[in-house]
Amino acid sequence: MIRFTLWICMALAMTVPSNAGLVLAKVFTDHAVIQAGKPVKVWGTAVSKEAVTVQLGGITQKVSADDSGHWLATFGPMPASYQSFDLKVTDGHQTLTCNNLLAGEVWLANGQSNMQWALKQSTGGREAIKSCDDPHLRFFHHLGTLHPGSKKYPREFLARLNTNNYYQSNGWEPCDAKSAANFSAVAYFFAKKLRETLDVPVGIIALPVGGSPIEAHLPNDAFTSNPELKPLLHHWWKNPDYPQWCRQRAALNLTHWLADPEKGKAPPHPFAPTFLWQAGIDPLLHFPIKGVIWYQGESNATVDGGRGAAMPKAINHVKLVALINAYRRHWSDPSLPFYHVQLPGMNRDWMLFREMQDEVTHELTNLGMAVAIDVGHPGNVHPPDKQPVGSRLARLALSQVYGKNIECHGPLPTQITLRQSEVVIRFTHAKGLRSVDGRAPKTFELAGDNGIFHPATASIKKDSITLTSEEVDQPVAVRYAWADHPDVNLVNGSWLPAPPFRRKIK
Structure with missing residues (x-):
């Protein structure tokens, strides 16, 4: 309850108008990180038509607030660096400073x-x-x-x-x-x-x-x-x-x-x-x-x-x-x-x-x-x-x-072929294709013309998996991990999992 009351007070306090004429966008504070390699925009509000000086690191820009009091200064891209710098904004009456910025x-x-x-x-x-x-x-x-x-x-x-x-x-x-x-x-x-x-x-x-x-x-x-x-x-x-x-x-x-x-x-x-x-x-x-x-x-x-x-x-x-x-x-x-x-x-x-x-x-x-x-x-x-x-x-x-x-990426199915009653799925991102527990891959299913899926036995060979099912003589569709909470174990050598998928067998 204390936390909830505090949040209410903070929200209400923010609606009280500020007496400050010069305001900097809220994203600019001490310790800010500026995206390297892209033009940097610094903005805020001031008294209408007021001149504003913005200093970012060693570069200074002079701009003026528009009729509604908004101002914006644009600086060139900065390289990524551990060398910190400051941001200083002034309208001649107030000065706002943000310290220890990084790119x-x-x-x-x-x-x-x-x-x-x-x-x-x-x-x-x-x-x-x-x-x-x-x-x-x-x-x-x-x-x-x-x-x-x-x-x-x-x-x-x-x-x-x-x-x-x-x-x-x-x-x-x-x-x-x-x-x-x-x-x-x-x-x-x-x-x-x-x-x-x-x-x-x-x-x-x-x-x-x-x-x-x-x-x-x-x-x-x-x-x-x-x-x-x-x-x-x-x-x-x-x-x-x-x-x-x-x-x-x-x-x-x-x-x-x-x-x-x-x-x-x-x-x-x-x-x-x-x-x-x-x-x-x-x-x-x-x-x-x-x-x-x-x-x-x-x-x-x-x-x-x-x-x-x-x-x-x-x-x-x-x-x-x-x-x-x-x-x-x-x-x-x-x-x-x-x-x-x-x-x-x-x-x-x-x-x-x-x-x-x-x-x-x-x-x-x-x-x-x-x-x-x-x-x-x-x-x-x-x-x-x-x-x-x-x-x-x-x-x-x-x-x-x-x-x-x-x-x-984890293993991604790229080609599915039918060899008599066997289905062979070839994967990309399959270097080191394996199961996390050393057992056969789980949650593969095959379906015939009736559209009913049955569990399939899976075996790994290089970048491919071969599937068979005693209940499906002529498979027309395959799916993997197609369940609410499937018990999956298929990964590649980087231990990244294969995503759930379903495919028709052409």
Whole structure:
């Protein structure tokens, strides 16, 4: 209760107008990491038409605020370096200074609770915290002032909550036991591997919100430009096409607001369409980043966000593509790297969602998917082992963005042939193809013309797997790990797992 009250007070305090004429964008604080190799924009507000001098390192720019008081200064790209520098901004009346900045690699981490899951809560997290100190690894951690838990929020709090004051942050913080403990475990392990391999400063901006649907992370133009998504903007809190679990949780949080709604206004809630984009992404769009890591889907994969039926695959495909394109469009970078996590194994109907994630990965460029089918938990939507997930995301970035000679994929089926009653699957990324336990590969199935799948016996030979089934004389289809929580064991020599798949045999 103390924590909840504090968050309310912080949110209300942010609505009080500041007497300061000169304001710097919130992403600029002490210890900030600036993306190396890209033009640097520094921005903020001041008195209308006021002259503003901006000094970044040893370079000075003079600009003027426009009629609305906004100003922006642009500097040339900076090389990655451990040599710190300062940012100083003055309008002749006030001077704002940010100390100990670094140029390096900046990534944005977003999604819902599995991206938010703290390092201290994760498998091996407390041991990692003991040796995590690294002044060149830095976090910018956004925390939402309304956590969508099972609470009814006071009306006075809801009345003042908006996208301008939703996120709270302590600013950029160097990695130490205190800052790392509550930071995203996935993002921490991702960043740690980048630091170890690249030997440059790394900064992570984290904005995930537990339970949030993908709709909350989309910008307005993603809805208005797409006839399949546009209807979701209409009365989202009672729209039957909006994710059911999110509507139900929001209805509980908004009990007092919905009892006496403000005429003409939608209820303020982080699950609302566009809310988290407006609150978290819009304020960052001038700030250059290297790429995005994304872990989300649990709230969208099934009709009720739980053990109900799977959502139609097509609409989730539209939403994920819209999200990726939105990041690239709004950052004016059509090839912005985007790496996402395939939903892990759990006793929920997530097979179609996983397949959709895999299909999108192969349709768009500069996109990669970290397979997590082997690190799930049958009854826990928050599997605690986050280190493999963060490491696999980092492998994708290191290989595809930074050109490192490192395997970033598990075995991927590339050719399927029928030899009498045997099916032979050839894989790419199959060097050292093996099972983790030394036994025959599990969870392969074959089906005949009747469409009924039966377990198949699998054997490994070099980069291929041969399948047979006594119940299927003439196989026409094969699938692997096609279950809620499959017991998988197929990996390559880098111990990266094969993703679930299903294919017709031609």
